[in-house]
Amino acid sequence: MSTANTLAPLLNRVMCPQCWHKFHPEEILWISEHQDLFDADHRVPNAQKRFLPSRFTPNAEAIDPRGFPCHKLACxxxxxxxxxxxxxxxxxxxxxxxxxxxxxxxxxxAMASRLRHVLPLKFFTTFTDADASLNWRLKESERQLFANSRPDQIQELGELIQKTQEVGDEYGYAAVNFGSQSVNYLRPYAFTMQVQDNHPNPKRRGVGRAICLYDNAGESFLPGMDKSASPVTRHLAESRVLFFVYDPLQDSRFRGLDAGLNAGLVDKSHLGSQEGVFQEAANRIRRYSGLSSREKYPRPVIVVVTKCDRWANLVDRDLMSRSAIVETPKPLSDGSSVNLNCLDTGLVRSTSDKIRHLLSRVTPEIVSAVESFTDHACYVPVSATGAQTQVNPTTGQQAVRPGELQSFWAEIPFIYSLAISASGMIPQVSR
Structure with a gap:
C-alpha cells in the first residue's frame, strides 16, 4: 500500500478527533473524488462517498470506484x-x-496569531494548519483582529469576531447519521508542530505533535446541553490540558476594586455564573473519565484570566512589561552549550501566585471551584487585544481600532502547557 519514500510512518493506533473512535491505520476510509459519487454516503449528507479501497496508485493514493485517485481520509x-x-x-x-x-x-x-510568529522565531518550531477547512473560522478571526483592511477605523468587537454558536457547519459542527439517529459532532481546530532542522539542539530536531484544539460555545456547558445526539463536550475527557477562560471584569466585586475598571465597559453580569460553567465542565469530566467525586483531576487546568491590560496594576505594576520567554545557555551532551529561548516557568508561577491571591480575596468561589477539582492549577494573565475599548454610544457595544491591538501573553498558556509536558518541544528555565 505504501512505500518508504512517499509516506511517513503511521501510528499504531489512531483516534478520530470528532467521535473519539480508536482504530488501526489500515481501517481508515478514503473519500472519493468522482462527482458521480457525491451524496452517496449513508453517514454524512451532501458529501463524497467514503470507501475502503482495494486499488492504489504507485504513489499510494487510493483509487475510488470510478477510477479517480483520492487524497483525503475519513474515520x-x-x-x-x-x-x-x-x-x-x-x-x-x-x-x-x-x-x-x-x-x-x-x-x-490572539493565541494562534502569536504562536505562528513566536514558535518559529524563538523555538525553531513550525506551527501550521493541519487542515485549512477546519481552521478557516480561526484564520478569519486572526485576519479581522490583526490584519484588518481598515486598521484605523473604529469597529465593534462583535463585527470583528462572531460569537461561537452551538450548531452549524460554519461554526465547526458536523451532522452524522447513524440509521435514524442524527448526531452532531464538534470539529476541532487542527495544527501541526514540528521542530525544524536548524534547531541548535540536534536531539530535538524532528520532534512533532498534532494539536487538536476544541472551542465550544459557552451555552454548551449549561446543564442538560450534553446528550447523545449532541456529544459536543466529550473531548474534555481526552484533553491533556484544560484552558478555563475567566473574565474577572464580569464580576461587580472585581470592578469595585478600582473605579477605572468600569470605564468603557459593557456590563456582562447578566450572562450567568462563570463558576457554574466550570463546575458543570468538571462534573462532565468526572462522568466521562470515571473519576469519583473524591478524586482530583490529574492534569493541568490553566485559568486564562483575560483583559489584564485593565487590571494588571492590581497585581504587579510592571507586569505588562515582563517577558516570560528568555534566552539562556543550555549544555549539550558533548560538553558544549548553546543559547536557547526558554519559557521562564518561575515567572509564570510567581505571577500565578499573585493572581490567585487577588482572586481568592475578591472572587474566592472561582479559586475554590478550580482547586477542589485539580492540584495542578495555574493562573495566567492574558490580554487578547491589549487596547482600551470604547463604547459605541448608538449601540452600546464595545469597539476598537484594529491597528492598535497588541496582545499580551496570549501564547503563554499554550507554551506553558508544552513546557511542563513530556514532549520536550519547549525548554524551560525557572529564575
Whole structure:
C-alpha cells in the first residue's frame, strides 16, 4: 500500500478527533473524488462517498470506484474527514471552556496569531494548519483582529469576531447519521508542530505533535446541553490540558476594586455564573473519565484570566512589561552549550501566585471551584487585544481600532502547557 519514500510512518493506533473512535491505520476510509459519487454516503449528507479501497496508485493514493485517485481520509465510524498528520504524529488534545462572553474567541485568535510568529522565531518550531477547512473560522478571526483592511477605523468587537454558536457547519459542527439517529459532532481546530532542522539542539530536531484544539460555545456547558445526539463536550475527557477562560471584569466585586475598571465597559453580569460553567465542565469530566467525586483531576487546568491590560496594576505594576520567554545557555551532551529561548516557568508561577491571591480575596468561589477539582492549577494573565475599548454610544457595544491591538501573553498558556509536558518541544528555565 505504501512505500518508504512517499509516506511517513503511521501510528499504531489512531483516534478520530470528532467521535473519539480508536482504530488501526489500515481501517481508515478514503473519500472519493468522482462527482458521480457525491451524496452517496449513508453517514454524512451532501458529501463524497467514503470507501475502503482495494486499488492504489504507485504513489499510494487510493483509487475510488470510478477510477479517480483520492487524497483525503475519513474515520471508519463517523465518516468525517481526518487530517493526515493525525495518522503520523502523536496528538495533543487541548480544550478551551468558559462562560458566554468570557472572551474565548478573542483569546484563541490572539493565541494562534502569536504562536505562528513566536514558535518559529524563538523555538525553531513550525506551527501550521493541519487542515485549512477546519481552521478557516480561526484564520478569519486572526485576519479581522490583526490584519484588518481598515486598521484605523473604529469597529465593534462583535463585527470583528462572531460569537461561537452551538450548531452549524460554519461554526465547526458536523451532522452524522447513524440509521435514524442524527448526531452532531464538534470539529476541532487542527495544527501541526514540528521542530525544524536548524534547531541548535540536534536531539530535538524532528520532534512533532498534532494539536487538536476544541472551542465550544459557552451555552454548551449549561446543564442538560450534553446528550447523545449532541456529544459536543466529550473531548474534555481526552484533553491533556484544560484552558478555563475567566473574565474577572464580569464580576461587580472585581470592578469595585478600582473605579477605572468600569470605564468603557459593557456590563456582562447578566450572562450567568462563570463558576457554574466550570463546575458543570468538571462534573462532565468526572462522568466521562470515571473519576469519583473524591478524586482530583490529574492534569493541568490553566485559568486564562483575560483583559489584564485593565487590571494588571492590581497585581504587579510592571507586569505588562515582563517577558516570560528568555534566552539562556543550555549544555549539550558533548560538553558544549548553546543559547536557547526558554519559557521562564518561575515567572509564570510567581505571577500565578499573585493572581490567585487577588482572586481568592475578591472572587474566592472561582479559586475554590478550580482547586477542589485539580492540584495542578495555574493562573495566567492574558490580554487578547491589549487596547482600551470604547463604547459605541448608538449601540452600546464595545469597539476598537484594529491597528492598535497588541496582545499580551496570549501564547503563554499554550507554551506553558508544552513546557511542563513530556514532549520536550519547549525548554524551560525557572529564575
Amino acid at each position: 471508519p465510524n463517523c465518516h468525517l474527514e481526518i487530517p493526515r498528520p493525525l495518522l503520523e504524529l502523536q496528538s495533543l488534545v487541548l480544550s478551551v471552556l468558559g462562560s458566554p462572553g468570557s472572551g474565548k474567541s478573542y483569546f484563541l485568535a
